[in-house]
Amino acid sequence: MTSTGRRWPTRTSPASTEPTGAATVAAFACFALVVVVHLLGQLAGLDAVTNPTQWALMPLLALTLWSATRGRSRSRPVRLSMLALGLSWLGDTLPDLAPQDSRFVVMIGCFLLAQVAYIAAFWPYRRRSVLRHPVRAAPYAGVLGLLLVACLPGTGDLLVPAVVYGLCLTTMAALSTGVNRLAAVGGAVFLVSDGLIALDAFALGYDLTGHGFWVMATYVVGQGLIAAGVRRA
Numbered sequence: 001m002t003s004t005g006r007r008w009p010t011r012t013s014p015a016s017t018e019p020t021g022a023a024t025v026a027a028f029a030c031f032a033l034v035v036v037v038h039l040l041g042q043l044a045g046l047d048a049v050t051n052p053t054q055w056a057l058m059p060l061l062a063l064t065l066w067s068a069t070r071g072r073s074r075s076r077p078v079r080l081s082m083l084a085l086g087l088s089w090l091g092d093t094l095p096d097l098a099p100q101d102s103r104f105v106v107m108i109g110c111f112l113l114a115q116v117a118y119i120a121a122f123w124p125y126r127r128r129s130v131l132r133h134p135v136r137a138a139p140y141a142g143v144l145g146l147l148l149v150a151c152l153p154g155t156g157d158l159l160v161p162a163v164v165y166g167l168c169l170t171t172m173a174a175l176s177t178g179v180n181r182l183a184a185v186g187g188a189v190f191l192v193s194d195g196l197i198a199l200d201a202f203a204l205g206y207d208l209t210g211h212g213f214w215v216m217a218t219y220v221v222g223q224g225l226i227a228a229g230v231r232r233a
Contacts, residue, residue: 023067031060035220042213050212051096057220058089065227080121081230087114088223104201105158108165111194115168118226122175122183125233129178137174140191144170147195154202162202169194176226183229190222 034053041049062085069078091110095103122129130136144166155162169191176187196215199206208214 024064027060027064027067031057031064031224034060038220039213039217042216043210050216054092054216055089058085058092058223061085061220061223061227062089065231068231077121077124077233078230080117081227084114084117084121085223085227087111087117105161108158108161112161112165112168115165115172118172118187119168119175121230122172122179125178126175127178129175131174131178136177140170140174143191143195147198150206151198151202154204158202162198165194166198176229179233180229182225182232186222186225186227186229188222189218189225193218193222 034056038050038053038057041047041053062082065078065082065085066074087110091107091114094110095107098106126132130140147166148163151162152159173187173191177184193215196208196211196218200208200211200215
């Protein structure tokens with residue numbers, strides 16, 4: 001789940017920093033616990049467990065990032081990353097409230113906006129990203145190409161939204177390499193998560209055992225590493 005790359009000097013006393021550290025640890029502990037419960041629910045196929053825990057994942061991760069940054073360290077990239085987490089939360093929740101035939105479109109719309117927010121958050125780091133090096137960017141272009149080849153024949157009326165989302169998702173992952181290694185790995189893992197969703201929705205013959213588990217495992221790991229990279233930056 002970035003900053004400007006600067007650490008603003010602040011004067012704080014040990015007493016003022018301790019609550020922030022404790023709050024961060026508590027928020028992350030809650031996030032980690034919910035992740036474990038959710039993934040166990042995925043393995044067991046328990047919707048009564050997976051639905052409410054999925055709704056809680058991104059708010060807890062956002063709380064962790066928010067409590068880990070304060071004052072001027074909540075730079076524009078940090079705030080945009082918070083926005084991306086909020087939009088991801090909408091992508092996790094709104095489909096459950098939408099009519100059955102529009103749930104997938106609602107999810108794509110919310111996560112498309114989340115990818116745009118991440119792109120804006122990572123944009124200040126673009127000169128350090130793989131986008132400046134065609135050879136290093138080639139794997140990202142290759143993954144996008146493979147996904148399009150596998151998925152486009154089954155997209156139907158969603159052809160244009162699928163292509164736009166794929167481009168934004170890959171751009172986000174490529175830009176994350178300019179932040180730091182944590183964010184880069186997070187962006188790549190997030191790309192894998194959404195790639196699995198695309199394959200399940202559109203690719204003919206796709207059948208991955210434990211699909212829901214792998215989608216959510218890569219999703220929470222990707223978002224968590226992005227958030228950690230943002231905090232470290």
